[in-house]
Amino acid sequence: MSISEEDIRQIVEDVWSSMLGGEISPSAPVPPSPNPMTGHVTITGEWSGLVLLDCSAELALQITDIMFCMEGEPPAEDEIQDAFGELTNMIGGNIKSLFPEPCHLSLPDVKQGGDPNSYLTANNPVNKLAFDCGEGQVLRVTVMEHKTA
Amino acid sequence: MRILIVDDSRAMRMIVKRTLRQAGYGEHEFEEAANGLEAQKIINLDPPHLVLCDWNMPEMSGIELLTNVRNEGCEVPFGFVTSESTNERRKQARDAGALFLIAKPFTTATVRQVLDPILL
Numbered sequence: 001m002s003i004s005e006e007d008i009r010q011i012v013e014d015v016w017s018s019m020l021g022g023e024i025s026p027s028a029p030v031p032p033s034p035n036p037m038t039g040h041v042t043i044t045g046e047w048s049g050l051v052l053l054d055c056s057a058e059l060a061l062q063i064t065d066i067m068f069c070m071e072g073e074p075p076a077e078d079e080i081q082d083a084f085g086e087l088t089n090m091i092g093g094n095i096k097s098l099f100p101e102p103c104h105l106s107l108p109d110v111k112q113g114g115d116p117n118s119y120l121t122a123n124n125p126v127n128k129l130a131f132d133c134g135e136g137q138v139l140r141v142t143v144m145e146h147k148t149a
Numbered sequence: 150m151r152i153l154i155v156d157d158s159r160a161m162r163m164i165v166k167r168t169l170r171q172a173g174y175g176e177h178e179f180e181e182a183a184n185g186l187e188a189q190k191i192i193n194l195d196p197p198h199l200v201l202c203d204w205n206m207p208e209m210s211g212i213e214l215l216t217n218v219r220n221e222g223c224e225v226p227f228g229f230v231t232s233e234s235t236n237e238r239r240k241q242a243r244d245a246g247a248l249f250l251i252a253k254p255f256t257t258a259t260v261r262q263v264l265d266p267i268l269l
Contacts, residue, residue: 018254019164067160069167079160086158089205090253093232101237105205107157 001047002126003098003143011094012131012141019090020066024139027132032140033057037080038114039088043096045103049123049145051092053084054116059137060084077112085110095143116140122147150177150198150268155188155214156230157206161253165201165230172261174268185209185217192218196225199267201251204231204238212245219246226267230255 009026016024037060040052055063064075064083075083085108096105123144131139152169156162162181169179180197182188186208188200200218202211209217215227229242234252242250249263 015254018256064160068163082158083160086161089158090232093205093253094234096233097235101235105233107205107207 001099001145003095005127005129007098008095008127008129008141008143012091012129012139015087015090015094016131016133016139019087020063022134024131024133027130027138029128030130030138030140032116033138035113036116037084037110037112038116039084039108039110040119041088041092041096041108042106043092043099043103044106046101047099047103047145049126049143050119051088051095052116052119052142052144053088053091053139054114054142055133055139056137057112059133059139060112062133062137063087080112081110084108091141116142119144151180152177153180153182153188153191153197153200153202155182155185155200155206155211156203157183158203159183161203161230168255168257168260169264171257172264174264177268185211185214188214189217192223192225193221196223198226199264200225200227201230202227204229204233212241215242215245215247228263 033056036054038054040050042050064080067083088108126145127143129141133139154162154165166179184206204211227247228249230251232253239250
């Protein structure tokens with residue numbers, strides 16, 4: 001089943017503006033960054049799949065700076081994982097609400113240097129969106145449905 | 150008043166505290182727990198005046214925490230702050246004894262609207 005790209009877009013923009021401040025806007029599709037930060041949550045139940053976020057390491061750092069109010073201090077690795085994981089959780093959790101109930105949301109799984117294309121083995125991309133976050137940085141949000149046997 | 154903030158994300162705990170201060174609750178004392186198990190130990194030792202709790206956490210989820218707390222006869226005011234705000238979740242929260250469910254992402258105005266009747 002598919003969900004509305006407009007709904008996904010609204011969710012991502014709302015989460016970004018409420019939690020990080022500033023505005024983001026739809027971007028043309030782009031390939032993954034080299035050595036990207038990836039985060040995903042799995043949804044199981046009436047619908048099974050995952051919500052995957054990926055971006056450059058630099059954007060992940062900016063996100064962490066804002067969430068933790070670092071004020072110039074470089075964040076630690078676990079802080080970057082925490083911040084990106086929470087962003088993934090918020091976007092994924094809200095996207096989960098678009099699917100029929102009941103569905104269960106996993107905890108976020110975050111990796112530096114993960115390969116977004118590796119998820120295609122077991123999943124079909126249903127929605128692929130990209131967001132211009134300013135200064136040439138793009139956040140990619142992909143909704144994927146588990147392949148059935 | 151003591152407010153216990155329960156979330157496995159330290160970033161989110163910081164955001165909740167910042168928002169509480171922006172909403173005018175900065176004079177209250179904030180405590181933190183990284184999961185339901187940690188929170189239960191704090192509540193058993195000395196119940197806070199309010200618990201703000203995430204739903205999905207390792208070790209013990211927010212709904213498990215609330216169920217355990219209520220089963221032990223503790224009536225501490227308890228609310229969820231979660232990215233999952235479906236009708237099913239809200240009903241589950243109410244049935245377990247939660248006073249409210251604040252959806253992430255949240256604004257200062259929403260937090261004030263929900264917490265003013267409890268904290269003022």
